[in-house]
Amino acid sequence: MPTRDQADSGRPEQGAGRLEQWRAGWRVALRMARRDVRRHRGRSVLIAVMVGLPVLLLVAGSTLWYSNDLDVAERLPLQVGQTQGFLVGPRSEALRQGLDPNTSYTPEGLEPRPAEPVPGYGPGHEAAALGSLVGGRMDPVTATTGTVRLDGRAIQVSVLGVDGEVAGAVLAPRVTLETGRWPTRTDEVVVTPVGVATGLPTSGTFELIDDSGAGNVTQRTVTVVGTGQGFQTWGSTQVEPVEVITTPSVTAASVQWLVERSSPITWPEIEQLNRHGIGAYSRYVALHPQTAALFEGDGGPPDSNSALYAVGAATLGLLLLTSLLAGPAFAVSAARQRRTLALAASNGAARAQLRRSVLAQALVLGVLSSLLGAAVGITGGLLAAVVVGRFAPRYFFGPLEVPWAAIAVVVVAGVVSSVVAALVPSRGLGSLDIVSILRGQSVSAPLRRRVPVVGAMLAGIGVATVLFASFQYDTAYFFVFLGGVLLIVIGALLMVPLVLALGARLAHRLPLAGRMAAREAGRLRGRATPTVAAIMAGAAVLTTACIALQADTLRQAANYRPTVATGQALLNTPGGPVTTAELTAAIRRVEPSIQALDLQSLSGDDESGIALTAVPAGCTLAETIRVNDATVDSTSNIAVSADEPAPRCAALSTSGSLPGSALKAADLDQLTSVLTLTPRQRSAMADGALAMLDPDATRGLPRQTRWNTGVVDVDRLRPVDIQTTDGTVMLSRYRVTPTPNGAATVAQQEQDAVRLPVVRLEHDQWVRALVTWSGGVGGLITTRTAKDLHLTASPYATILRGDGPITVEQEQRIADVVAGISADATVQVERGFQRDDGLVIALAIGTIALVILVATLIATALGQAEAAPLLGTMAAVGATRGTRRALAGAQATYLGILGAVLGVLVGIAPGIAISRILTADYSGAGMDLSTVVIDIPWLQILLPVLLVPLVAGGLAWVSIRRAPTVTKRAT
Incomplete structure (x- = not known):
C-alpha cells in the first residue's frame, strides 16, 4: 500500500493500489452515509419523498399499463377461446387481407375480383357450408347493440350471442358461465359483471331493445338465467367485455364463425378463403406472423416495446425535474457537514474523499428511496388493477404483469437523479475555506464572472433552438426542441448565483426582514441556488403548460361554430x-x-324522384341542378378552397348542400311557437307560403363560400339569394331517375313550375330555425305544403327552445x-365554445402548483434548520418572536419569488414553441403558420407562481412558535 506521503506527492502508483484505494474510500464514504441517514431521519425522509415519489408513480403507472395492454398471446384466448380462429363473411368480392380479417387491399392497377361462391352457402345452411369448406365445426358468435329499460332508466348495452350449451367449454375464456345456466331461447340472457356494474339485475326480468343492424330492431322482455363473462372482438386487436350474453341472433350484421378442428389455419388456407370473400383470423398465424405474406401498410402486431419507450421518455423527463427538486436537500446536507468535512480536510482528506461523502449519501438515499418507491409502486399498481377490475369491470385488465425492464429503467433513473442532485453541492466542497469554517463562518466563494456569461449564452442558444425547431415540419426536430429546452434550463441554473448576488446588492430598499433575507441568500449562494432551482423547475413547467393550453383553447374557440x-x-x-x-x-x-321544432328533409314521395329548385336568373335548370344536386354530379360541390365563393347558380333546392341552400319543412304549429310568427305570417304559411330571410337582413351577412360540409356560425349563415316577383317565388319541379349502376342520377326535363307566396322573416326569427351542418337551411315550408307538392318529409333535426x-x-x-x-x-x-377537459387541466395545473409549494416548503424547512444558530443569536440579543417570524417568512418568500420569476422566464420560449406546433396546420405541402395562435395568459401564470411563494412564506412565518435554545457560538 502506498503511504500518505506518496498519495499527497502525486507519485505514480500501481494500478491495483489505486483501485484498492478507490474502493476503500467509497467503503468509508458509504459507511458514513448510512450512519448519517440514520442520525438525520427527518432530512432523509424528505429526500426519500422527493426521489421516491416520482419512482412510485411511474412504477405504478407502468404496472397498470402493462397489465391493461394485452399482447397477442394474452389476447387470443379472449378472441378465439380454444378454437383455431374465426371466419367473417363471405363478401361479394375476393379479398387480400392482412392479419386483420376485416382488412383488404387491391393492388394498384387491378380491379376487385368477384368472390367465388361457397358451395351450399345460403340461409339456414351457413354453418354447414363453411364447415365443409374448412373441414371443421362452426360455432357462430354474433355481436349486436341494445338498450335496456329498467326502473325508468335506459342503459345502452352490448349483446353477445353464443350457443353456450354446445360450445361453452370450447369458447372459454371468451365466454364463461359463473352461475346458473346458458340461455336456450332468445328471451333468456346471462348478465356479466360489466352489466351488473351498469345496473342490470342478476335475476328477474327486464326489457331489451336489440338492434341487430340494417334496421332490424326487436323489443322483448328477457329473463336472467345466469351470470358469466363474455368478450366481443373486432379484427385482430380490439377486445371489450359485453354486458349481456344470449343466443345467436339470426339477423345480426356482425357474425364470427369460430373454427373447431385439430389442425391450425395456415396462411395459404387464408388466401384460399379470401378467394371466396371470407376473412380469417388464425391463432397460428397470429402467433407466427412471419408465415404470412403481409402487404405494405399492414404493420402486423403492435410494437411490444412501445410501453417501454414511453416509460423511458417519461423517466428522462422526470429525471431532470427530480434532480432539481431534490437539490436543496443535498445542498443543506452538505452545508450541515461543513465543519466535519473541514476537520477531515485539515487532517489530510483529499478533495475526492470529501466529495464522496456527499455523493455516498445521495447514492444510499437514492437506492433506498428508489427501491422503496418501486416496491410500493408495484404493490399499488397491482392492487389498483384488482380494485378497478372489481368495481369498474369495463376497464378490464389481463393477467397481472410486473414490467421488470421498465421498472429497472425507472429505478436507475431515480438513483441517477439523486446523485445528480448531489453533484453540484459536492463540487462546491473542492473550495472549502477550512479556517473560516472552523471559526464558524460560512460564506460562498466569490462569484466567477464567466459562469453567468456562459449561462446567458447557453440560454440564448436554447431559446433560438426551440423557436427554430417549432418552425420545422419534420418530427425529428422534436429532439432538437428537447435539446434546446435543456440548454435553457442549464443556462438559467448558471445565472442563478448572479441573480442572488444582484438581489443582495439591490436589497437596501427592502424592509429589514427582506433586506436580511436577500443578503443571507447572496452570502450563502451555495445553499440558496438549489432552492431557487427547484422552484424554478416547477414554475417553468407550469408556464409552458399554461401558454400551450391557452393557444390550444384559442385555436379551438376560433374554429368553433x-x-x-x-x-x-x-x-x-x-x-x-x-x-x-x-x-x-x-x-x-x-x-x-x-318548444320543439322538428325540421324535415324533403324528397319525392313513393320513389317518384321529384325535386324542387329555384333557378337563378341567367342559369338554366340543368346548370342549377348540376351545382346544387350532388347526386347528379358528385364532384360539383367539392371545393378547391374553403375561401372559394359559392357558384353562380347556387340556389334554394330540396337537395341543396351548399350553405343556406336547403329547403326544409316543419309543422305549422311548431314554426309558430318557436319562430314566434305573427298572425299574418302564420296565415300565409298555412296557405302554402315559403318562409325566407328578409333580403334586407340577408345583405348584411357575409357571402358564403362554396365549402359544402363545413359548419358556418349560425349568426353569420347567409342563405342563398331567392328571386321573388310580386311577393312570390317560382320553383322548378323536376324528376330524377337512378342510372343502372346506381352511382349517380340523371335529371330529366322540367315537368312544371310551382309558384309559392313568400313570408319574410326577421333575422331573430330566422336563426331560431337554423341547424348549420349539412348545408343549413335556405327556406322553410310547412309539412302540409310539402305533402301538397308530393314531397315526402323525413327527419332532419330537432331544435329545442x-x-x-x-x-x-x-x-x-x-x-x-x-x-x-x-x-x-x-x-x-x-x-x-366550452372546453371539455377543464377538470383535467385544472388538476394538472393544481398538481404543478402543489409541486412548487412542496419544493418551496421543503427547501425552506431545511434552510430554517440550518439557520437555527442565527435565530438563536438574534433571540439572545433581544429579537422578538415577531422579528424572527418576519425573517423566516421573508427568506421563504424571497427565494420563492426569485425561483418563480426565473421559472416564468425559462418557460416562455418552450411555451411559445409548443403553441406554434399545436396550432399550425400540417399537410403534405408542409406547415401552414397562418393559423398559429400565441397568447401568454399572464393571469393564469402569475397567480400560482406568486401565490405559492406567499403561501410558503406564511407557513414559514407560522412555523416559528417559540424562542430557540441559545448556546455558545464560536463567533
Missing part, C-alpha cells in the same frame, strides 16, 4: 322504436316551457328524461 342559436338545444335521435314525438312529449311534461336560454338545471332535467326513454338519444345545449 355553433350549430344552433345560443341558448337553444339540439335533440339527437338515432331512430329505432323511440320516435322524436315520444321524446319531445316527455320533455314537455318535465319542462312545459320547452325555451322562453329564455336553456339553463343548466333545465338541461339536466331534459337529459334525465331523455336517458330514461332512449340510451342513444342525447341533448346538446348551445352555449358557445
